[in-house]
Amino acid sequence: MVRPSNPEPPSAPTTLGTVAVVGLGTMGSGIAEVLARAGREVIGIDISDAAAVAATSALEASTARAVEREKITEQERQDVLARFRTFSDLQAAAEADLVIEVVPEHYETKREVFAALDAVVRPDTILATGTNALSVTRLAADSSRPERVLGLHFFNPAPAMKLVEIVSSVLTAPAAVATVTQLARDLGKEPVAVGDRPGFVADGLLFGYLNQAAAMYESKYATREDIDAAMRLGCGLPMGPLALLDLVGIDTARTVLDAMYAASGDRLHAPSPILKQLSEAGLTGRKTGRGFYTYEAPGSGTVVPDAETPAEGDGATAAARTVSSVGVAGSGTMASGIAEVFAKAGYDVVLAARSLEKAETAKARIAKSLGRSVEKGRMTAEARDAALDRIAPAGSLDAFAEVDLAVEAVAEDLEVKQQLFTTLDKVCKPGAVLATTTSSLPVVACARATSRPQDVIGMHFFNPAPAMKLVEVVRTVLTADDVHATVREVCGKVRKHPVDCGDRAGFIVNALLFPYLNNAVKMVQEHYASLDEIDAAMKLGGGYPMGPFELLDVVGLDVSLAIEQVLHREFRDPGLKPAPLLEHLVAAGCLGRKTGRGFREYARR
Known part of the structure; x- marks a missing residue:
């Protein structure tokens, strides 16, 4: 022109x-x-x-x-x-x-x-x-x-x-x-x-994420309440995606996504069919009084119960097993955090590492964490001492012989986890629940490494475990009902919010979070906007606690790439293919804060 x-x-x-x-x-x-x-x-x-x-x-x-x-x-x-x-x-x-x-x-x-x-x-x-x-x-x-x-x-x-x-x-x-x-x-x-392109920066990233959340709900993978709770508690967002769609207007979201898809041809931008169904039925969200949720009146933000609202106690389908002692396998940050969570809740904890020295080092890390809580007035010195007394370090998984629940938090490597579950199968007593904290690997593959796959379940804590309220409870097709009930009950006792999801890559949070992060990388790769502009747009326009590039550098670019590769392999969607820029940075050893350079550079400590 x-x-x-x-x-x-x-x-x-x-x-x-x-x-x-x-x-x-x-x-x-x-x-x-x-x-x-x-x-x-x-x-x-x-x-x-x-x-x-x-x-x-x-x-x-x-x-x-x-x-x-x-x-x-x-x-x-x-x-x-x-x-x-x-x-x-x-x-x-x-x-x-x-x-x-x-x-x-x-x-x-x-x-x-x-x-x-x-x-x-x-x-x-x-x-x-x-x-x-x-x-x-x-x-x-x-x-x-x-x-x-x-x-x-x-x-x-x-x-x-x-x-x-x-x-x-x-x-x-x-x-x-x-x-x-x-x-x-x-x-x-x-x-x-x-x-000038549909969605610009903030909505260009936000509406793709909202669309995937709608598709997740439509597939009945998780309830609307669990999807929204997962993203609020797992990512610190002010609203869950389905509640946000109701606020924005489902018809508006459909219009934006239609424009985005026309420009990009990316199937992730093709409006989920449920958006069309709700729009054409006049159920466009808060403004009409009904969308994904039902509201007190048109224009109201007050949600009222409807046919989909879970009844009190929903989620468990059997009586829970008794859990009084917990084994935590691992000595890293996540293992230490999970052991702290259980000990503070009154459980006897066996913290097992590859050596007694590593286990004792992990307990010392917990002592520092609890000490900071005392300094901030969040707990008393007596409560700290009592929690530490409940943690018994061990240099072998043999110490798990009498635990009621064994939780592994070792490296995110399927072969390593399978070997560990084979060992747990041998040392844990009959009836013990065996849980993996994996964030991306198939839980059923861990279960099949045992002779009791019905006792195996996913229990995905978020980092830092003492602070983050969410736990994704991941059932396989083999998990027993009472095992599922046990883990949900335990989550309540340790003051965490459980959300149910099936055994597929990314579960709820990572399956919605990492495509959004990948699309942010593509924006920079295409020279549409800068790192600072995109981070500012998502914090100021989307209410995100961190911009996508801040978060990528904190998580680790290698970890992020691995999760995106798993999602791409699982769903075979071209839109989920990791951005080449991310692959290049990982190949160059620029992994984020831990290496001093990722999307940004950081001062070495």
Whole structure:
């Protein structure tokens, strides 16, 4: 496409003192509030009188709360309210320096708005679309002022979320981008500059993950409650993916994914059929009162029980076996953490390593951890001493002869684990439950290394085990019901949250987490965005505690690559193939923080 010549395009207004917001739904109202509270004159435009009234009421309510909390004075509140005016006609945008449209996510609707604005606004006015799925370039090309058109993508709720993605097309004038970027900073937001492709950075990564979660639920691999709890507790996310889909709107998610799939051809972006089914049934999430969950009323965030809500005590199908003593095999960080968890909960623990010296070193590590808890006031010195007294170091698995539950936490190598389970089969008493903490290997392969596969189960703790509340309970096709019941009961006693999943690669958390991390690497590999931009986008726009590259370097690039390879082999999906950039870094020995260099460089300790 050849850009039309324009000898002297008018310069963009530098202050953007008057801003029109077209569309006063939830997002438009939020953006209007942010602008008005930052001192801008705001022209709110919506064809619905009810939407305009609701937007005004929302601003009145939020500013009243701010006065109550002494964040602003009553006079400041009145000034904010005076800066917000509502209209039903686009002609009201004539005096605006910037117009932000946030009408429904349909191209023709947006194109009509832009065409009407072309005839109304000044030549130097900047036109911004709030789309997160449609082509900014196409909207710009259909405008009479393509150099003044860009994307301005706020996140919901706009007053609280710090991220704003500023989207340039190949037609956008740099001066317009600079002006809007400064506005975002003036609003107290963190602007991230991105190119024009569906989903941009944050939603481009987020919606693929949400889509996979929907597919996981649709396949009945795990319940909606377990999927959401797993991602909240295992990854520290503010919301589970299915609850987030209900908040975003299932119809909106489907629109974004359709656009992403059209651009990428990646099957991971092809909307899960359940998104289509729910959308066409009108079950689009919170706004209609029902989506993946059922809500108290349309627009409510309060979940109410429905036919899928598990009854109290659901998950166990048999009486549990008695567990009073636990054996933990291993001497690394995970083994030490798991032993600490059991000892603090009152279980007698045998901590076995390849030598008594390694086991004693592991117990010393636990003593330091418990000591820090005492220093922080989380436990008493007496409780610490009692927990340590319950841990008996051992240099051989023979010490597991009388334990009721044996948990292995050795190297993530199938052959090593199988050999260990063969030994456990020989030394553990009949009826003992044998558990593996594997995060990626087949549990059934460990079970088949024993003469009692019905007693073997997965018990995947997360690191650091004393702090992380999640345990993925992994049943094989051979696991006995009472073994499953036993592990769920034990999880409750050690104050962990169990989620049930079947024996397939990645279980819940890693199966959803690592494709997202892999897609982040692909974004950098394709030069779409930088490490810092992507990390900032996911922390500020997605509420993630760490950006994907921070997390990859903490986990270890070699560990991450191994998990991605397992997922790719298991599901045979081309979209799961590890990004070449990740493979190259691992081949170069750049494994993350542990080697001093991964995606970033770190000071050697």
